[in-house]
Amino acid sequence: MIVYKVEIKPLQGDETYPSTWTDISDYVDASGISKIKKEIDATDYSIGVYTLSDITLKAKNLNGIFNEADHRSIFPNGRDLAIVKVSFSQIDNQGIATDTTRFEGILNEEATRLDTEDSEIRFKVLAKDSVLRKNKVSGGAVSSGQTVSAALGSILNVPDVTKVLNFSSANINPDLDVVIDDGSSFDNATIRDAVNELLLISNSVLLLDASDNIIVKSRQENSLTGFLPLYGPGDIFGRENIIRVKSFNSGKHRTFTSFKVNNTVFDKTGFSEAYGFQQKSLSIDSITDDAKELSIATRLTEEFKYPKQELEVEVKTLVAKNHGLLDTVQMNYPFQLRRPKEGNFYPIVGVTKIGDASDPLPQEYGPLMIDSNIAFKIIGITENVKKFTTTLKLRQTGTETFDGIFNRPESAIVGFAVIGTAVLQADTTEVLKQNWNPAIVGATKINGLAEVL
Amino acid sequence: MAITGGIKIFEPSAASIDNSTTIVASTGDASSDFAIDNNAYTYWRSSGSNDLTTETLTITLPTSQAITRIMLVDHNFKNFQVQYDNSGFTNFSNVTSLDSEGLSAISETNYTKNTSYYEFDSVTTNQIQISIDTTQSVDAEKYLSKVIITTEIGTLSGYPVVSRLFTTRNEKKSQVLSGKTIIEKSIETFRTTLNLNNYPPSYESDIDLMYTLFDRDESFLVWLCGGRFGSDYFRYTLRGFRLQDIYLMQVARSFNNKYDKNIYTGLIDKRVTLEETPL
Numbered sequence: 001m002i003v004y005k006v007e008i009k010p011l012q013g014d015e016t017y018p019s020t021w022t023d024i025s026d027y028v029d030a031s032g033i034s035k036i037k038k039e040i041d042a043t044d045y046s047i048g049v050y051t052l053s054d055i056t057l058k059a060k061n062l063n064g065i066f067n068e069a070d071h072r073s074i075f076p077n078g079r080d081l082a083i084v085k086v087s088f089s090q091i092d093n094q095g096i097a098t099d100t101t102r103f104e105g106i107l108n109e110e111a112t113r114l115d116t117e118d119s120e121i122r123f124k125v126l127a128k129d130s131v132l133r134k135n136k137v138s139g140g141a142v143s144s145g146q147t148v149s150a151a152l153g154s155i156l157n158v159p160d161v162t163k164v165l166n167f168s169s170a171n172i173n174p175d176l177d178v179v180i181d182d183g184s185s186f187d188n189a190t191i192r193d194a195v196n197e198l199l200l201i202s203n204s205v206l207l208l209d210a211s212d213n214i215i216v217k218s219r220q221e222n223s224l225t226g227f228l229p230l231y232g233p234g235d236i237f238g239r240e241n242i243i244r245v246k247s248f249n250s251g252k253h254r255t256f257t258s259f260k261v262n263n264t265v266f267d268k269t270g271f272s273e274a275y276g277f278q279q280k281s282l283s284i285d286s287i288t289d290d291a292k293e294l295s296i297a298t299r300l301t302e303e304f305k306y307p308k309q310e311l312e313v314e315v316k317t318l319v320a321k322n323h324g325l326l327d328t329v330q331m332n333y334p335f336q337l338r339r340p341k342e343g344n345f346y347p348i349v350g351v352t353k354i355g356d357a358s359d360p361l362p363q364e365y366g367p368l369m370i371d372s373n374i375a376f377k378i379i380g381i382t383e384n385v386k387k388f389t390t391t392l393k394l395r396q397t398g399t400e401t402f403d404g405i406f407n408r409p410e411s412a413i414v415g416f417a418v419i420g421t422a423v424l425q426a427d428t429t430e431v432l433k434q435n436w437n438p439a440i441v442g443a444t445k446i447n448g449l450a451e452v453l
Numbered sequence: 454m455a456i457t458g459g460i461k462i463f464e465p466s467a468a469s470i471d472n473s474t475t476i477v478a479s480t481g482d483a484s485s486d487f488a489i490d491n492n493a494y495t496y497w498r499s500s501g502s503n504d505l506t507t508e509t510l511t512i513t514l515p516t517s518q519a520i521t522r523i524m525l526v527d528h529n530f531k532n533f534q535v536q537y538d539n540s541g542f543t544n545f546s547n548v549t550s551l552d553s554e555g556l557s558a559i560s561e562t563n564y565t566k567n568t569s570y571y572e573f574d575s576v577t578t579n580q581i582q583i584s585i586d587t588t589q590s591v592d593a594e595k596y597l598s599k600v601i602i603t604t605e606i607g608t609l610s611g612y613p614v615v616s617r618l619f620t621t622r623n624e625k626k627s628q629v630l631s632g633k634t635i636i637e638k639s640i641e642t643f644r645t646t647l648n649l650n651n652y653p654p655s656y657e658s659d660i661d662l663m664y665t666l667f668d669r670d671e672s673f674l675v676w677l678c679g680g681r682f683g684s685d686y687f688r689y690t691l692r693g694f695r696l697q698d699i700y701l702m703q704v705a706r707s708f709n710n711k712y713d714k715n716i717y718t719g720l721i722d723k724r725v726t727l728e729e730t731p732l
Contacts (some may be wrong), residue, residue: 233639236487237486238492238493239731345596346495348483349483350483351498351500365637
């Protein structure tokens, strides 16, 4: 059996929280939890860094159980700053529950509303990263000459943040640890805006793990092993666990072949010719050195120069609950096959002989096929508590024309090198590091190195 | 007929591609996984076989477990045996098949149907072997769609009305500008409603069985024909009632129960809706 559970820890008089949770699930409306969302690179034509949405809780305020200054209430010292946890609870046949925390946040009293006619109360629960939105960088916190990682430490390793989140410099590993030219540009900015700029110029993302540790890392996927396998309706073994696929696209909305950082431009010429000149401009106050601006522009262009497929896939939350942002996903989504006629069979690779009348090639149908060798990473998770489903936003891994797959083929296989799209030696300025060898039909191993003479 | 009772309900097959079961075929091993998958249209097929060649399928379950039922769904075997591992492959005992009872083994010499079903004394094992000698058409490649290794949850004693027997291709329709309709069909799925109408309390075990299914979180196998076949039972066998029609299903809606005419000591009305599930 699976249920969602909502628990709460009200703030006590001594500014501490109790050691145990109070279960308020029985008071929460069946549709009373808004979607739980977290994502990076949130919207089209943008590159973002991290979004963890707040949620709204709707509950029955039976006999004033959620009131303030009410002896019947569970809030002895007010509702504000109470910790709220939403868990996904699996209960086995022996009644033993295994809970997976899906959201933990802080109740924001400013947005609480109570309707007396139906005793309904609405709470806004802020995600824990809201502490970044509600506090600012104190003057002089970031020094000129600090690296991005050190600057993040100066901004995040402060009491206002660490009372809610955990900071360790060992978890701060930006992709490009550039040196800040002007630390004063961060003075009095919100911590979130300051962190966003640092993440952007270092081509990094910020994640919160299950223990509320702040993690700063590159956009690279966590690992190609331990992936989440998803199966569509055409899976030959009938293992279907995908509810639907939405918004499948080529990724061109998030392809940038040129970046302009302040007044410094980097163009990836070969890719611009292939995919069009798509430039993103960034205004970065903390960087004033031309060479650094170029290194930032170069790194960001390298990250986003090649279109990588993106899609949204909806599955049962039970399937996806143990997978988080930047975990890998394998989409097994072949075309569906027409059922063989009575007396015929599907052909077997390596067994069926060409011309075998009982094993004709089946007809394929369906609007979309996604090769299972393409590796995707999770860049967004939206959990629908009412429907027990989760929508994963996926982006193909890698940054090059030849990566983003689980197993690199030893020879060119139709379907990977896409005619009209694949480009050999996309960048005319790129110097190949291996010896050239002539391409021989039927024998050539195309791995980004062979030259077709 | 040897098998008794009506609609049969089983646990999901212990042999499944989803649970690390392995299967090895003497030939045609490339297709052996198809015998333990969830697709009714995929088959294990031997390669280069004939009636002089005995093919074997050896199924290894992830753990040793008790089993009491074996079903071979949609095959062409004529002469074959099924054994279990007990420090060596051993015959099942007290076997009841679709045709006979009290057998000392699962062993057929002139099988003519496309699906086989066997009940036997419980054994605990992690390995089953199917040995096939000949096929119903002489010297044909041997094939098998599914092997089900399981235990029974229950058999209905009575005969509920099987209404709303839906076999659907999950058609998606879109009307285009001309007014015509584009219809896209997906894979075939099955759902049905069992109406236990005016059910006598003497069949209370059936009602208990329905509640058992209602309480379950896991899906279960439903065999509507319960082993009945042929013109004695069906003038025309609808899809859903054929021997090979066994579906993984789950209770899809709330139960609709009442006492007939509100007489608590009288007959019972109950409606159970079942839908096919992928897992």
